[in-house]
Amino acid sequence: NAGVTQTPKFQVLKTGQSMTLQCAQDMNHEYMSWYRQDPGMGLRLIHYSVGAGITDQGEVPNGYNVSRSTTEDFPLRLLSAAPSQTSVYFCASSFRDREMAEAFFGQGTRLTVV
Amino acid sequence: AQKITQTQPGMFVQEKEAVTLDCTYDTSDPSYGLFWYKQPSSGEMIFLIYQGSYDQQNATEGRYSLNFQKARKSANLVISASQLGDSAMYFCAMREGPTGGFKTIFGAGTRLFVKA
Numbered sequence: 211n212a213g214v215t216q217t218p219k220f221q222v223l224k225t226g227q228s229m230t231l232q233c234a235q236d237m238n239h240e241y242m243s244w245y246r247q248d249p250g251m252g253l254r255l256i257h258y259s260v261g262a263g264i265t266d267q268g269e270v271p272n273g274y275n276v277s278r279s280t281t282e283d284f285p286l287r288l289l290s291a292a293p294s295q296t297s298v299y300f301c302a303s304s305f306r307d308r309e310m311a312e313a314f315f316g317q318g319t320r321l322t323v324v
Numbered sequence: 325a326q327k328i329t330q331t332q333p334g335m336f337v338q339e340k341e342a343v344t345l346d347c348t349y350d351t352s353d354p355s356y357g358l359f360w361y362k363q364p365s366s367g368e369m370i371f372l373i374y375q376g377s378y379d380q381q382n383a384t385e386g387r388y389s390l391n392f393q394k395a396r397k398s399a400n401l402v403i404s405a406s407q408l409g410d411s412a413m414y415f416c417a418m419r420e421g422p423t424g425g426f427k428t429i430f431g432a433g434t435r436l437f438v439k440a
Contacts, residue, residue: 241426250333252415252432260426269429300369304419306426310376311419312359313428315369 212236216301216316223291223323231286231319233301239314240306242284243268244276246297247318253300259284260306291323326351328418330431337406338439344391345401345434347416355421358399360390363413363433372414375399377421403436411438 217232235242243258255268259278273295275287284303288295298320302313327350337343349358360372375383375390383390391400403410413435419428 243428245430250432252330253417253430255427255429258425258427266425266427268427298367302369302428304428310357310374311426312371312374313361313369313417318367 214301214303214314214316216299216319218319219317221319221321223288223321225291225293225323227291229288229291231288231299231301231321233284233286233303233316234282235284235303235314236282237303237314238281239303240281241311242278242301242303243313244274244284244286245300245302246270246295247300248297256286256299288321293323295321296323297321326353326418326420326424326427326429328416328429328431330416330434332434333432334435334437336437336439337403337410339408340405342402342404343406343436345403345414345416345436347399347401347431349397349399349416349418351418351420351424353420353424355423357419357421358390358392359417359419359428360388360399360401361415361417361430362410363415365412369415373401406438408438408440411436 244256245253257276259265301316304311358375362370416431
């Protein structure tokens with residue numbers, strides 16, 4: 211049971227480049243989400259999904275795209291990287307319909323945009 | 325609008341003493357869950373405790389307890405008998421129910437320092 215797997219762990223991009231952060235879970239969780247963590251600002255929700263084929267915007271969605279074609283995978287795409295997107299990114303998953311649905315997190319991706 | 329506020333950027337506590345980390349929230353969804361997570365310096369997120377909006381009693385998990393005051397919209401984490409290993413960032417989170425799309429947001433966090 212691998213839990214939530216995020217790749218890559220580290221990435222350096224040049225301004226304007228695009229890339230995809232991968233997230234996969236093997237717990238059959240309906241709910242998946244992406245957060246970015248910046249110093250002093252906690253975790254801010256970028257996008258989330260309540261099931262395959264359904265996605266919605268979070269608190270800071272600009273500059274990011276997501277899709278959810280399967281229950282297992284929830285990739286995050288940076289369309290044109292900017293220095294303001296330098297951050298640590300976390301993917302999380304949980305059951306949707308259970309009352310006590312704590313989130314399981316990936317190990318995080320440290321992204322630097324130069 | 326859904327909102328979580330942690331007003332203590334940093335806290336110090338003496339080893340073996342109790343400490344309370346504050347969390348207030350706002351939501352219009354009658355069904356929601358409140359969570360606390362710990363993030364040590366290694367970076368992983370560790371689930372600590374959960375409180376449901378309809379739970380009558382405060383949640384407890386070992387040395388962790390959640391002081392839930394629904395009318396005041398607060399969900400403070402109490403750590404009893406602090407240990408050096410409790411030094412970490414602590415995040416309060418709120419998950420809305422079906423009305424809110426099960427969206428989960430986090431507070432800015434509190435960094436706890438446990439002194440020997």
